[in-house]
Amino acid sequence: MRTRSALIAAGVTLALVAGGATAGASYAATPAAAVADTTPAIVAATNAFLATLTTAQKTSVQFAWTNTTQKKRWSNLPQGLYTRAGLMWGNLTTAQQNAWLAVMQVTLSPEGYTRVRQEWAADDQLASGGGLQYGQQYYWIALIGTPSATTPWQWQWGGHHVTVNATVSGSSVALYPSFIGAQPASYTSSGATVKPLGDIWTSAYALLSSLTTAQKSAAVLGSTYIDLLYGPGQDSRAPAFEGIPGSSLTAAQKTALLTLISKYGNLANAEDAASRLTEISATLDQTYFAWYGPTTNAGNAYFRVTGPRVIIEYSPQAMGGTAANHIHGIYRDPQNDYGAAITG
Structure with a gap:
């Protein structure tokens, strides 16, 4: 059984929001009782x-x-x-x-x-x-x-x-590696617009928009989007630590980075999500945010989060329509893909 106490020790306010097309209220990490083993x-x-x-x-x-x-x-x-x-x-x-x-x-x-x-x-x-x-x-x-x-x-x-x-x-x-993508990235179901990755893009763009000019020069590495580096068949590829590190972010920007990461960390049930965010929080200063593509809100840019305990990629694809409507994505843990850290 694990608790959320280590999240409190990390000293970071976690914005854990609802995924997919639904919007949910964020909450700060506060002392809580142990979460039962799932x-x-x-x-x-x-x-x-x-x-x-x-x-x-x-x-x-x-x-x-x-x-x-x-x-x-x-x-x-x-x-x-x-x-x-x-x-x-x-x-x-x-x-x-x-x-x-x-x-x-x-x-x-x-x-x-x-x-x-x-x-x-x-x-x-x-x-x-x-x-x-x-x-x-x-x-x-x-x-x-x-x-x-x-x-x-x-x-x-x-x-x-x-x-x-x-x-x-x-x-x-351990939910890694997992492929988190969508085509189309926006569609209508029962009269409502569904954007499975819409909140992920919103969080990534909010982080980018919070950067100063100097910080953007470190984070934005190209003017066009690139393909996945860590997709299927790339289990042995070493993490690319490039972009702006968490150590160069303000407290508010670190919160925004962790909010983005939580979109993936919260894929798991409450018990395992809490443990996951504890792991990532501990190495947030060594976790990098990189961006390739336009710095507008059009959705046609690539971003990557790379740290000792996390790799996230979001990659628009030109095939089959507009790039912003066809997304490839990956979620990995360099130390725990296929449960390497918990099954040894």
Whole structure:
């Protein structure tokens, strides 16, 4: 069991806001009671999902913990360009689908779950053709290792533009690497505009706008956006510490940087999000913010956060429309991808 006490010790006001298209009130870190260990609930939900499957489906979805190939089998590419393994969402019954959603809900925060569902639903806006298959049905589930409250295991879910890799080890959950993207980045659902990553862009632009001219000269490294450096297949790439470090920011700017990071840190449930932000706060001075592209609010710029415990990338893509409406994104922990720091 972990507490939020270390967050208080970090001396940083955390703006933890709701994710996805919803806006939520921020709150400052204040002394709080211990947050209950979420792992037993994750294990119970996963076993309940397994209980809905046939014997053949269980064989397809389960992989040995030693299967490092499957642990790293994920991509942002659509079905038809990348071969995944496990169970495909469109082949599951409604009861099986609901059982899996329960696993995601207990592992993720309400804000994180909403964001992931919105990213996922965006794929339904794309037309299939040319051998490529888009839509929510073309997402895959895999379980690596045996669900346990004590020994490590991983659940894996993803498809085109969104993947979550969740490694569970004892009371710890690591959601890295995960792909946090969307195409389209803005769409209409039930008459409302949905922007799965809208609050992320808003937070990044607010941080950029708070920088002085001298600070911007350190942070802005190019006039056009660039592609991901740390996407699928880049597990061994060393962190690029460039841009402006946290040590060069004012207290208010550090709060803005941590607010941006919390959009990703809060992907996890409350217990693991608190632990995650404690880790990042401890090395905030050594965490860098870099920007490539226009310094306007058009949404067509790349940004990156790189620190000892975090890598975040947000990369517009020109393919399939305007760059601001097609986003690739990554969330990693250089020390804890695939649970390296919690399963050793």
